[in-house]
Amino acid sequence: MSLQPPRPPAGQRLRVDPILCKAHAVCAELFPERIRLDDWGYPIIDDRPIPPDLMPHARRAVADCPRAALRFAESTEPGVHSRGPD
Amino acid sequence: MSAPVRIRPVAPSRLLPTSPQPEDLAAHVAEFGPRPIVGSALIAELDRSGLVGRGGASFPVARKWLAVAGFPSGMAKPVVVADGVETEPASVKDRTLLALRPHLVFDGIQLAAEAVGATRAVLYVSRGGESLMAALAKAQRERPGGEVYVEITGAPTRYVAGEETAVVNRLNGRTARPSVVPPRPFEAGVGRRPTLVNNVETLAHVALIARRGAAWFRQVGTAGSPGTALVTVCGGVHAPGLREIAFGQTVGDTVEAAGGPTSEAGAVLLGGYFGTWIDARGAWPLVLDHEALRAVGASLGAGVIGVLPRSACGVAETDRIIGFLARESAGQCGPCHVGLPAVSELLHSVTLGRAGQRSLETLARWASEIYGRGACRHPDGATMLLRSALSVFADDAGRHARGHPCGASRRAPILPTPALPAGWR
Ligand SMILES: Cc1cc2nc3c(=O)[nH]c(=O)nc-3n(C[C@H](O)[C@H](O)[C@H](O)COP(=O)(O)O)c2cc1C
Ligand code: SF4
Ligand code: SF4
Numbered sequence: 055m056s057l058q059p060p061r062p063p064a065g066q067r068l069r070v071d072p073i074l075c076k077a078h079a080v081c082a083e084l085f086p087e088r089i090r091l092d093d094w095g096y097p098i099i100d101d102r103p104i105p106p107d108l109m110p111h112a113r114r115a116v117a118d119c120p121r122a123a124l125r126f127a128e129s130t131e132p133g134v135h136s137r138g139p140d
Numbered sequence: 141m142s143a144p145v146r147i148r149p150v151a152p153s154r155l156l157p158t159s160p161q162p163e164d165l166a167a168h169v170a171e172f173g174p175r176p177i178v179g180s181a182l183i184a185e186l187d188r189s190g191l192v193g194r195g196g197a198s199f200p201v202a203r204k205w206l207a208v209a210g211f212p213s214g215m216a217k218p219v220v221v222a223d224g225v226e227t228e229p230a231s232v233k234d235r236t237l238l239a240l241r242p243h244l245v246f247d248g249i250q251l252a253a254e255a256v257g258a259t260r261a262v263l264y265v266s267r268g269g270e271s272l273m274a275a276l277a278k279a280q281r282e283r284p285g286g287e288v289y290v291e292i293t294g295a296p297t298r299y300v301a302g303e304e305t306a307v308v309n310r311l312n313g314r315t316a317r318p319s320v321v322p323p324r325p326f327e328a329g330v331g332r333r334p335t336l337v338n339n340v341e342t343l344a345h346v347a348l349i350a351r352r353g354a355a356w357f358r359q360v361g362t363a364g365s366p367g368t369a370l371v372t373v374c375g376g377v378h379a380p381g382l383r384e385i386a387f388g389q390t391v392g393d394t395v396e397a398a399g400g401p402t403s404e405a406g407a408v409l410l411g412g413y414f415g416t417w418i419d420a421r422g423a424w425p426l427v428l429d430h431e432a433l434r435a436v437g438a439s440l441g442a443g444v445i446g447v448l449p450r451s452a453c454g455v456a457e458t459d460r461i462i463g464f465l466a467r468e469s470a471g472q473c474g475p476c477h478v479g480l481p482a483v484s485e486l487l488h489s490v491t492l493g494r495a496g497q498r499s500l501e502t503l504a505r506w507a508s509e510i511y512g513r514g515a516c517r518h519p520d521g522a523t524m525l526l527r528s529a530l531s532v533f534a535d536d537a538g539r540h541a542r543g544h545p546c547g548a549s550r551r552a553p554i555l556p557t558p559a560l561p562a563g564w565r
Binding site: 077093 | 319320472473474475478479482509513
């Protein structure tokens with residue numbers, strides 16, 4: 055039997071699809087704990103897993119993004135990048 | 141005072157012919173022997189060889205091939221794409237290899253197709269090189285029968301058109317712009333089939349390893365970075381152009397092999413426009429080895445070494461390159477297509493001495509905020525270049541920012557930043 059604590063169901067992170075996102079900034083208003091805006095109005099998302107008490111705000115931000123650009127990603131899911139220079 | 145004697149490891153020419161004549165099939169077979177039939181056993185041999193991709197990311201070849209070969213049965217068969225578009229303005233390695241030794245690349249494509257079970261293959265090259273496309277079509281007509289047919293496809297001459305999701309999009313009839321992953325090409329690429337994208341130089345090494353084996357490949361290079369690589373040396377050197385390097389030799393060896401600096405070198409741009417500036421004193425003894433370069437935050441990237449004379453202005457040079465990269469954004473992701481032009485504009489006013497004291501802090505903040513926020517790594521490359529410039533040229537940048545631009549910033553550019561034709565089709 056595993057002694058590990060059960061994985062919290064909310065062990066998720068937020069990701070933004072940078073192609074879909076059009077800087078409506080709704081998300082930063084709804085979830086300022088984890089989303090701030092850069093100088094041009096595009097969201098900068100805190101990549102840490104979201105603790106349960108913040109999940110309602112996260113869900114609201116995801117649901118209300120007018121472009122459906124914001125979504126949850128499993129903690130293990132790799133970032134948006136494929137291959138790169140480094 | 142006489143110059144110290146330098147013992148230079150001379151890289152064996154594995155990929156580069158001594159003759160500037162394009163090799164036809166007969167000459168190719170005379171030189172290398174016929175292409176062996178290896179099948180999927182080649183993947184294990186590539187794993188032993190330690191070959192990593194030469195398209196910029198240095199990804200282990202065998203690992204990518206395994207991912208593509210491991211497609212679920214019942215799914216459509218894989219596609220192999222040879223990426224030869226080479227839009228890095230300073231780089232000439234892929235087009236030169238394709239022009240001089242096309243059959244080495246065609247061999248690599250066939251070996252890849254047989255190893256991963258692909259039934260479709262594409263050679264993706266820049267549409268700007270019309271004569272190259274014609275020469276490749278001619279070489280293709282010489283190929284023996286029974287091979288997977290290779291479609292030669294022209295790509296628009298845009299900087300990000302060679303990024304692997306852009307390649308897949310183009311081959312799927314869309315514009316040659318990147319898309320968000322997953323799915324990665326090996327999961328769902330051309331026609332949603334598992335798709336292997338490899339650089340053409342990578343495939344040429346494959347063609348040699350299939351004939352001579354992993355142990356032969358490892359006879360040169362270092363334990364962690366075996367083999368040779370094609371490198372374009374440009375900027376302030378006496379004999380700029382293409383060189384084949386053996387991993388383990390230094391940046392200094394490589395610059396000397398290109399005739400040495402035309403005047404005292406101030407800095408080296410390692411890796412191309414996605415690369416990093418390194419002060420010349422630090423760069424010269426730097427060993428070309430993936431691990432050693434990573435330790436100093438650098439990489440060989442797509443194999444470009446640009447030498448900047450001490451008399452040139454690193455701020456102005458970086459300004460032009462960032463301007464180029466900002467123009468080459470695919471215009472899809474805010475942090476890239478809005479952020480990079482803002483960076484470029486501010487850096488340009490730094491160059492002109494009009495930006496003010498706080499501008500360098502703003503540039504550094506933007507660089508770290510933009511990094512990692514595009515669908516592809518285009519903005520990451522641009523911001524890494526900027527960060528290295530702010531550190532290596534810190535004194536010069538400070539003087540520019542305080543309103544004292546140097547005279548050198550008005551001189552002719554050392555590194556090319558062409559205006560590429562518009563359009564993504
Ligand atoms: C913006 C961008 C541009 C790229 N351009 C090229 C290119 O012109 N040619 C190329 O082979 N790879 C290019 N790449 C890398 C490809 O995405 C991919 O990693 C490579 O072709 C894989 O081949 P390799 O594993 O053999 O290196 C580019 C990557 C990025 C992020
Ligand atoms: S609400 Fe959606 S579209 Fe608007 S900034 Fe946030 S992620 Fe982007
Ligand atoms: S990050 Fe830039 S180049 Fe890459 S897909 Fe987005 S807009 Fe295009």
